[in-house]
Amino acid sequence: MNTFGHLKLFVLQRIQRWLFKPFYAGTTLQESEPTVAYLSNYDVFSYLNYATEDCWDEKQFEVNSQIVQKLLLHAATTKNIPFSVCKATSFGHKHLFQKINAQLSLTKNEKHAFKSVVNRFRECCKVAKEHDVGLLIDAEEYNMQLAVDQIVMDLMKEFNTSKAVVYNTVQLYLVDGNERLQQMHYRAKTESFNLGLKLVRGAYMQKERKRAQKLGIPSPICKTKSDTDANFNQAVAYCFNHLSNISILLGSHNEYSMILATEIMKKNRIKSWDERVWFSQLLGMSDHISFILAKKGYNVVKFVPFGPLEKLAPYLTRRAEENTAIVGQTSRELALLQREIKRRSIVAKAL
Ligand SMILES: Cc1cc2nc3c(=O)[nH]c(=O)nc-3n(C[C@H](O)[C@H](O)[C@H](O)COP(=O)(O)OP(=O)(O)OC[C@H]3O[C@@H](n4cnc5c(N)ncnc54)[C@H](O)[C@@H]3O)c2cc1C
Numbered sequence: 001m002n003t004f005g006h007l008k009l010f011v012l013q014r015i016q017r018w019l020f021k022p023f024y025a026g027t028t029l030q031e032s033e034p035t036v037a038y039l040s041n042y043d044v045f046s047y048l049n050y051a052t053e054d055c056w057d058e059k060q061f062e063v064n065s066q067i068v069q070k071l072l073l074h075a076a077t078t079k080n081i082p083f084s085v086c087k088a089t090s091f092g093h094k095h096l097f098q099k100i101n102a103q104l105s106l107t108k109n110e111k112h113a114f115k116s117v118v119n120r121f122r123e124c125c126k127v128a129k130e131h132d133v134g135l136l137i138d139a140e141e142y143n144m145q146l147a148v149d150q151i152v153m154d155l156m157k158e159f160n161t162s163k164a165v166v167y168n169t170v171q172l173y174l175v176d177g178n179e180r181l182q183q184m185h186y187r188a189k190t191e192s193f194n195l196g197l198k199l200v201r202g203a204y205m206q207k208e209r210k211r212a213q214k215l216g217i218p219s220p221i222c223k224t225k226s227d228t229d230a231n232f233n234q235a236v237a238y239c240f241n242h243l244s245n246i247s248i249l250l251g252s253h254n255e256y257s258m259i260l261a262t263e264i265m266k267k268n269r270i271k272s273w274d275e276r277v278w279f280s281q282l283l284g285m286s287d288h289i290s291f292i293l294a295k296k297g298y299n300v301v302k303f304v305p306f307g308p309l310e311k312l313a314p315y316l317t318r319r320a321e322e323n324t325a326i327v328g329q330t331s332r333e334l335a336l337l338q339r340e341i342k343r344r345s346i347v348a349k350a351l
Pocket of ligand 1: 250
């Protein structure tokens with residue numbers, strides 16, 4: 001897809017459309033509506049994301065901010081869309097965040113560009129707060145994430161006064177993931193605001209490892225999958241123990257982590273429909289988790305991407321890479337589907 005996607009070959013486009021259909025809701029906002037309606041039939045909420053990855057110029061960054069604001073307004077006026085989402089690199093140049101992350105001083109032009117980035121975020125947060133829609137801010141690559149954390153924490157201080165509106169993302173495949181989370185919590189406590197957190201394992205493992213190897217530095221990623229799992233589960237437990245000023249959205253397809261979260265909720269007497277706790281999976285992935293949790297009364301929201309296929313390419317390729325890199329959950333999902341198909345055909349034959 002990355003190699004030939006730009007050629008716009010008719011057959012290739014048809015194949016891509018067929019192949020990726022389960023993972024995106026259509027090319028326009030209007031086309032995404034049936035997906036949102038379908039999910040809501042099963043008490044599963046949605047949040048829409050227009051593909052805005054790999055942007056490079058100021059005009060496009062400005063357009064992206066307008067798109068997020070439009071989606072926030074759409075969420076406010078549509079049933080079953082409690083959140084919107086955005087990412088730092090769709091509001092500003094990657095190199096800018098990397099420079100701030102590395103504590104390098106910015107040129108006059110860069111300072112100006114950075115001010116615009118913060119303004120774009122602030123405009124979105126204002127709309128989110130005014131219309132009571134949560135705004136999730138994605139985590140990206142390690143060499144820019146501290147800069148993003150800094151911006152998002154400042155926004156939380158400004159907008160998360162009475163409840164969490166702005167959510168930062170913590171990647172628990174990072175060795176220092178829990179340390180970062182607890183530092184964020186410390187700041188929220190001492191400066192009296194609500195901490196909104198999306199907890200994920202992390203999507204850039206192979207890229208991060210390659211970069212560290214190239215630079216000859218230790219990888220920021222946990223050495224093993226079980227280390228990442230332990231980090232994630234520790235973060236989940238920590239947040240549930242501090243719900244008085246933390247709201248969480250657990251973005252994961254890991255069955256064990258999801259079950260663990262529900263067990264902690266039961267143990268801590270947290271209601272399944274508590275508005276501070278959300279479970280989230282990507283459209284087309286782990287429906288067996290989303291639908292069962294929703295049926296049991298938990299708050300579940302699907303990440304629903306839409307947009308032209310060529311723009312969705314980086315997102316869809318990441319999902320494909322991730323699915324081939326993961327041993328376990330994806331094959332488990334496939335096995336469950338096969339078992340269900342077999343069960344239904346036995347029932348059909350018996351009738
Ligand atoms: C709603 C939602 C929002 C998301 N938002 C973001 C985001 O903002 N930023 C982001 O980076 N990702 C995001 N992701 C992706 C997420 O980080 C994971 O890549 C993906 O969900 C797979 O992890 P899992 O918990 O679902 O499942 P699992 O299958 O249990 O875990 C797979 C993950 O474990 C880790 N892992 C795998 N092998 C190893 C290994 N050998 N050593 C160490 N760690 C390993 C990797 O992180 C891998 O992605 C999001 C996912 C969801 C569902």
